Amino acid sequence: MRICVLDDDLSQTAYVAQTLTSAGHECRVFTDGKSLIHELRRQPFDLLLLDWNMPEMPGDIVLKWVRQNLATNLPVLFLTSRSVETDIVQMLNAGADDYILKPVSPPVLLARVEALLRRIYAQQQKHVPHENYGIYRFDIPAQLAMINGEPVALTQKEFELALLLFRNLSRPLSRTHIRESVWRQDVDIPSRTIDTHVSQIRSKLVLRPQNGYRITPIYSYGYRLEKVGE
Numbered sequence: 001m002r003i004c005v006l007d008d009d010l011s012q013t014a015y016v017a018q019t020l021t022s023a024g025h026e027c028r029v030f031t032d033g034k035s036l037i038h039e040l041r042r043q044p045f046d047l048l049l050l051d052w053n054m055p056e057m058p059g060d061i062v063l064k065w066v067r068q069n070l071a072t073n074l075p076v077l078f079l080t081s082r083s084v085e086t087d088i089v090q091m092l093n094a095g096a097d098d099y100i101l102k103p104v105s106p107p108v109l110l111a112r113v114e115a116l117l118r119r120i121y122a123q124q125q126k127h128v129p130h131e132n133y134g135i136y137r138f139d140i141p142a143q144l145a146m147i148n149g150e151p152v153a154l155t156q157k158e159f160e161l162a163l164l165l166f167r168n169l170s171r172p173l174s175r176t177h178i179r180e181s182v183w184r185q186d187v188d189i190p191s192r193t194i195d196t197h198v199s200q201i202r203s204k205l206v207l208r209p210q211n212g213y214r215i216t217p218i219y220s221y222g223y224r225l226e227k228v229g230e
Helices: 010-021 033-042 059-069 085-094 106-127 156-167 175-182 191-204
Strands: 002-006 026-030 047-050 076-080 098-101 130-133 136-139 144-147 150-152 213-218 222-227
Touching: 002 010, 002 033, 010 026, 010 106, 026 033, 033 059, 047 059, 047 106, 059 076, 059 085, 076 106, 085 098, 098 106, 130 156, 136 156, 144 156, 156 175, 156 191, 156 222, 175 191, 175 222, 191 213
Parallel strands: 002 026, 002 047, 047 076, 076 098
Antiparallel strands: 130 136, 136 144, 144 150, 213 222
């Protein structure tokens, strides 16, 4: 999973990042909230781990921005030294999914992160068997894409890539993120493979302005699926 860590204590971020990467997660570390929000506008992540007491933009403001601006139910976990009960209640009521007090041991931190990821993403898979985007419908269990109710023949990777693009509508996706999400982290594929799959999706799903969507290439970066008119 791709995890963002926000904390201005470098020793703390190094400790957290090492704990999570040792379990196979990919970590991005940020020491200020503005930089984190800038990155969240550019690409998706699977979980945010926030400290509250941050200079300029504290963790509660970052949480508020996330809940107001990101369509996905992005899990947010607070790791902070603020231990007053009213603070904990405030953040949970504001949309945080969990709250951990510093200091925390590596096994406990990892267990809480894994439990949160299982809970959030298991719920999403259980309760959303279908996803609809205008004339497009994705049957998740059957891995079937449809246009106006008519099935479209997509390969497994084409289906996963198309769903990734729709789930991140209007957000630029890097080639690295596409490769890691669709072909997994341990698979090295040529850049041309991604281009070919994008071209196939554009053609098979007829992603043209007349159908309300278009795929825009981003030079030296990746691709973005856009809703025409927005």
